[in-house]
Amino acid sequence: MRQSPDAGIKAQIAQSRMSRFLGILCQRMIVTVQQHILEQQEDKFPAARGNFSSLLSGMTLATKMIQAKIRRAGLVDILGSAGATNVQGETQQKLDVYANQAVLHCLGARESVAFLVSEENEQPVTIDRSAGGKYIVVFDPLDGSSNIDVNVSVGTIFSILRRPEETPGETAVLQAGWKQVAAGYVVYGSSTIFVYTAGQGVFGFTLEPEIGAFVLTFANMKMPAQGNTYSVNEANADTFPESYRTYLGHLRSRGYGSRYIGSLVADFHRTLLKGGVFLYPPTKKNPNGKLRLLYEANPLAFIAEQAGGYATSGTTRIMDIEPLTIHERTPFIIGSRTEVAEFDRIHNAAAANSFTESATG
Ligand code: FBP
Numbered sequence: 001m002r003q004s005p006d007a008g009i010k011a012q013i014a015q016s017r018m019s020r021f022l023g024i025l026c027q028r029m030i031v032t033v034q035q036h037i038l039e040q041q042e043d044k045f046p047a048a049r050g051n052f053s054s055l056l057s058g059m060t061l062a063t064k065m066i067q068a069k070i071r072r073a074g075l076v077d078i079l080g081s082a083g084a085t086n087v088q089g090e091t092q093q094k095l096d097v098y099a100n101q102a103v104l105h106c107l108g109a110r111e112s113v114a115f116l117v118s119e120e121n122e123q124p125v126t127i128d129r130s131a132g133g134k135y136i137v138v139f140d141p142l143d144g145s146s147n148i149d150v151n152v153s154v155g156t157i158f159s160i161l162r163r164p165e166e167t168p169g170e171t172a173v174l175q176a177g178w179k180q181v182a183a184g185y186v187v188y189g190s191s192t193i194f195v196y197t198a199g200q201g202v203f204g205f206t207l208e209p210e211i212g213a214f215v216l217t218f219a220n221m222k223m224p225a226q227g228n229t230y231s232v233n234e235a236n237a238d239t240f241p242e243s244y245r246t247y248l249g250h251l252r253s254r255g256y257g258s259r260y261i262g263s264l265v266a267d268f269h270r271t272l273l274k275g276g277v278f279l280y281p282p283t284k285k286n287p288n289g290k291l292r293l294l295y296e297a298n299p300l301a302f303i304a305e306q307a308g309g310y311a312t313s314g315t316t317r318i319m320d321i322e323p324l325t326i327h328e329r330t331p332f333i334i335g336s337r338t339e340v341a342e343f344d345r346i347h348n349a350a351a352a353n354s355f356t357e358s359a360t361g
Helices: 005-029 033-044 051-071 094-108 145-150 169-173 234-239 242-253 264-274 293-306 337-360
Strands: 081-085 091-093 113-118 135-143 154-162 182-188 192-197 202-208 213-218 229-231 277-280 310-312 332-335
Touching: 033 051, 033 202, 033 213, 051 094, 051 135, 051 154, 051 182, 051 192, 081 094, 091 094, 091 145, 094 113, 094 135, 094 145, 094 154, 113 169, 113 293, 135 145, 135 169, 135 293, 145 154, 154 264, 154 293, 182 264, 182 293, 192 213, 192 264, 192 293, 229 264, 234 242, 242 337, 264 277, 264 293, 264 332, 277 337, 293 310, 293 332, 310 337, 332 337
Parallel strands: 113 135, 229 277
Antiparallel strands: 081 091, 135 154, 154 182, 182 192, 192 202, 202 213, 277 332, 310 332
């Protein structure tokens, strides 16, 4: 039976409504990290030319390559030592080498990158650019690599800085943490999560393997003001300065539990979601702490502060420390405001006592 003209028009209207609805639904159903970065850039820098979002897409590509290798780690020859030692004196794992190459390759191809500084390379990698490149990226390609062979979560950490015109050469890399343009990490755990901040809050994206895209799953992350766990390698406790031992005793007396994975990214990610505190104190083996300021402490400190937490070296706000060398280490206390403030109170009281004692002999 021939359809009346009205029915025809009604059908067309219904169809266009449905396709518009589906369009909106798809658009809102998922927000990819690229979409999110572009939207943030449009808000903050309407004149932006996409350099920053292109740089971050290089990092998401590299971390997708790394996660693909990690997921197949037991099936392909990628486990174990690569038979070399890095600038830190650590045995390089095969996945350390692969992850480092993946990030160097993907970011090296981005026009806006001038220097790349990796935990695995003694010197900064300078990218020969006619226009010089606007950004510097410092990164730990595979954090917690000692956990790879035992199938425990590992991660990638990165920090993005502007290349200051006035500072030539590699000293341009030695910038305090508050100058970071953006920072982030990826944790390769039960799922792969990309967490980043560009100074407008902290956002988390989970890799959706079905479509191969990082999809927004944690908007505007906030670290709880207080938690109920502390995270530290207590095997070293005998060589911690006394104030740290006093602080840990104080937390235990208040019923805090202990959680320590031994992969900084995984221990920090838990602290970001659940609150509490992570510490890597000075020890006999590492009198200035073990963790590196530029590509471990600074990026996580930026994220913690953007999420309402805090990070200190025991004497200085991590992001106020002026770095002297690219691989320098720092004592690291990071977590919920309550726990870090409690650490500062106990640590400063101990310092004041030892000062009074030394003054009064
Ligand atoms: P890298 O694996 O990047 O060198 O990181 C160092 C690290 O593995 C951190 O992830 C972790 O927090 C810490 O060292 C563990 O050290 P320890 O075994 O001394 O507790």
